[in-house]
Amino acid sequence: MTNEASCPETVAAHERPIDRVSISMVTLTDFRNYSSLSLSLAGHHVVLTGANGSGKTNLLEALSFLSPGRGLRRVAYPEIGREHGPGSWAVSATLDTPLGETRLGTGLQPGVDGTLQRRIRINGAAAKSAESLSDHVSVLWLTPQMDSLFIGAASERRKWLDRMVLAIDKSHGTRVNAFEKAMRQRNRLLEEAPNQHVWLDGIELQMAEFGSAIATARAELISLLNRSLRALYGAETGSAFPVAVLDLDGILEQEAFSRPAIEGEEHYRMLLSQSRSGDRAAGRTLIGPHRSDLIVRYELKDMPAAKCSTGEQKALLLAIVLAHAYLVAERRGRTPLVLLDEVAAHLDETRRLALFDLLDRLGCQAFVTGTDDTVFKPLGERAQRFHVDCGTITHIEQGKGGSG
Numbered sequence: 284m285t286n287e288a289s290c291p292e293t294v295a296a297h298e299r300p301i302d303r304v305s306i307s308m309v310t311l312t313d314f315r316n317y318s319s320l321s322l323s324l325a326g327h328h329v330v331l332t333g334a335n336g337s338g339k340t341n342l343l344e345a346l347s348f349l350s351p352g353r354g355l356r357r358v359a360y361p362e363i364g365r366e367h368g369p370g371s372w373a374v375s376a377t378l379d380t381p382l383g384e385t386r387l388g389t390g391l392q393p394g395v396d397g398t399l400q401r402r403i404r405i406n407g408a409a410a411k412s413a414e415s416l417s418d419h420v421s422v423l424w425l426t427p428q429m430d431s432l433f434i435g436a437a438s439e440r441r442k443w444l445d446r447m448v449l450a451i452d453k454s455h456g457t458r459v460n461a462f463e464k465a466m467r468q469r470n471r472l473l474e475e476a477p478n479q480h481v482w483l484d485g486i487e488l489q490m491a492e493f494g495s496a497i498a499t500a501r502a503e504l505i506s507l508l509n510r511s512l513r514a515l516y517g518a519e520t521g522s523a524f525p526v527a528v529l530d531l532d533g534i535l536e537q538e539a540f541s542r543p544a545i546e547g548e549e550h551y552r553m554l555l556s557q558s559r560s561g562d563r564a565a566g567r568t569l570i571g572p573h574r575s576d577l578i579v580r581y582e583l584k585d586m587p588a589a590k591c592s593t594g595e596q597k598a599l600l601l602a603i604v605l606a607h608a609y610l611v612a613e614r615r616g617r618t619p620l621v622l623l624d625e626v627a628a629h630l631d632e633t634r635r636l637a638l639f640d641l642l643d644r645l646g647c648q649a650f651v652t653g654t655d656d657t658v659f660k661p662l663g664e665r666a667q668r669f670h671v672d673c674g675t676i677t678h679i680e681q682g683k684g685g686s687g
Contacts, residue, residue: 302617304420305648306346308377312390313368315341316674325667326379328642328649332656332679333671339652342671343424343622345374346650348389350422351413351449351456355622360391360401371399378420380617385419417453421611421619425604425626433579433588433596440577445497447607448504451614455500462493466568469555473563483559490571491552495544497572498535505529505536505577511606511613515641523637524602525595526582533575579603597629601638608645618647626651627658636661 305326311317316338331339344363347355354363364372373390388404403410405419432440448455469486472479509529516522531537535551542550554570562568579588581599588599604621611619621642627635639662642649653659656668656679668679 300616301612301646302381303646303648304617304620305379306376306620307379307384309342309346310373310375311342311345312373313365314345314372314374314390315363315365317341317345318365318368318674320674320676322669322676326648327664328651328662328666330656330659330662330666330668331650331652331671331676332654332659332668334654337671338674338676339671340426340624341674342676343426343624343650343652346376346620346622347422347424348374349376349387349420349620350416351453352446355424355426355624356428361399364391375404387416387419389413389416414453414456417450421450421615421617422622423450423604423608423611423619424622424624425601426622426624427628429600430593430597430629432600433591437574437576441573441575444501444504444577447508448500450607450611450619451504452500455497458493458496458500462490462497462572465489465493466571466573470562470567473559474566477559477563484556487552487555490555490568491548494572495535495548495551498533498575499539499544499547501531501533501572501575502536502539505531507610507614508603508606511610512602515606515609516602522641523634524605524641525598527588527599527603527606528580528582529603530578530580531575532578533572534570535572536575594629594631598634601626601630605638605641605645608647612645612647618645621645621647621649623649623651625653627653627655639665 305324307324307326309320309322309324311320331342333339344354344356353360361370364370371391371393373388373392375386375388378385378387386406390402391399392402394400401413403413403415405415410416429443432443445455445459465486469483469490472482472486476482512527512529516524516526534554535547538547538550551571555568558570579599580586581588581591581595584591588596591599608619608621626638630638635658643665651659656670659666659668664681670677670679
């Protein structure tokens with residue numbers, strides 16, 4: 284298990300000013316069921332309600348592309364374009380920050396050879412990579428597909444963990460990709476040329492460097508998240524949300540702060556060298572950060588999250604996502620955007636009201652979806668409410684019902 288006390292970093296609440304970042308304009312072109320959309324916002328929370336399949340989640344997905352990666356659905360870029368559309372698509376947003384407006388744009392556009400490629404533009408200028416987006420905004424989300432995280436495969440929890448790390452360390456994705464590439468090379472070499480010891484030594488040296496860095500970054504995040512969870516939901520706060528306790532099950536993560544980094548790398552390199560015959564027989568690498576797992580417990584009941592009720596699991600997930608938003612704001616010095624898809628499901632009224640108050644406490648702009656607008660009326664003037672219907676969005680005036 285990770286050693287929280289030995290982590291060199293600490294979380295201190297609001298030791299430095301936190302800049303608020305919000306979206307004032309969203310424009311979509313040929314994205315999912317939106318042929319075109321231009322939505323002006325006032326910087327408040329945004330509530331999107333409507334029937335299933337109307338396009339609520341599609342708008343959240345569009346916003347998720349303001350961060351590196353394949354968005355909240357993790358699908359291939361060509362699958363995102365509007366049905367019977369040109370294949371290309373575009374998302375742009377105007378951010379309001381204390382330093383003024385920032386314009387971000389991304390989409391699948393024709394390259395010089397005519398093939399569709401993802402493009403990134405920042406204030407009208409082409410960016411080298413999607414990682415450049417994280418210099419301007421962080422985007423976090425919770426979707427119904429994540430409801431099974433605690434009872435599903437460890438690989439899904441690792442992906443979630445690594446995305447949380449990426450929000451505070453934009454180099455983490457590069458390390459993960461480099462490690463996986465080196466591991467594939469090692470697996471192939473063990474199968475095809477297991478006596479090429481010099482090549483294997485070189486590959487394992489790379490794996491040790493990247494793998495140890497991945498494990499250390501994960502262990503640091505877990506320590507920081509546990510402190511954020513206690514700051515937000517500890518007994519003294521009287522929170523309606525449960526306190527989750529996070530840990531990591533993995534050889535490298537367990538030893539992340541028990542020895543100097545160079546010794547940790549050498550130890551992992553030695554383990555890889557010693558396990559060549561076993562890995563060759565298994566057809567895969569059996570030791571490393573690709574085998575680690577995120578462990579979540581409900582502190583009050585001292586119970587694994589996987590054994591909690593559906594409502595408790597939802598509350599634990601939401602508590603972690605919001606604690607992560609708190610941590611991102613502290614580490615990056617700016618509030619993230621928080622996308623909460625169908626968030627009211629499995630939450631009782633007490634927790635829904637607590638959620639609205641907590642969003643205000645965090646100071647972030649949240650985009651929330653649901654089928655019933657009346658659930659979100661307690662937000663009052665803190666939110667703009669919109670009705671979504673087949674790719675069109677209509678503003679709901681304060682005091683009016685949820686039919687749009």
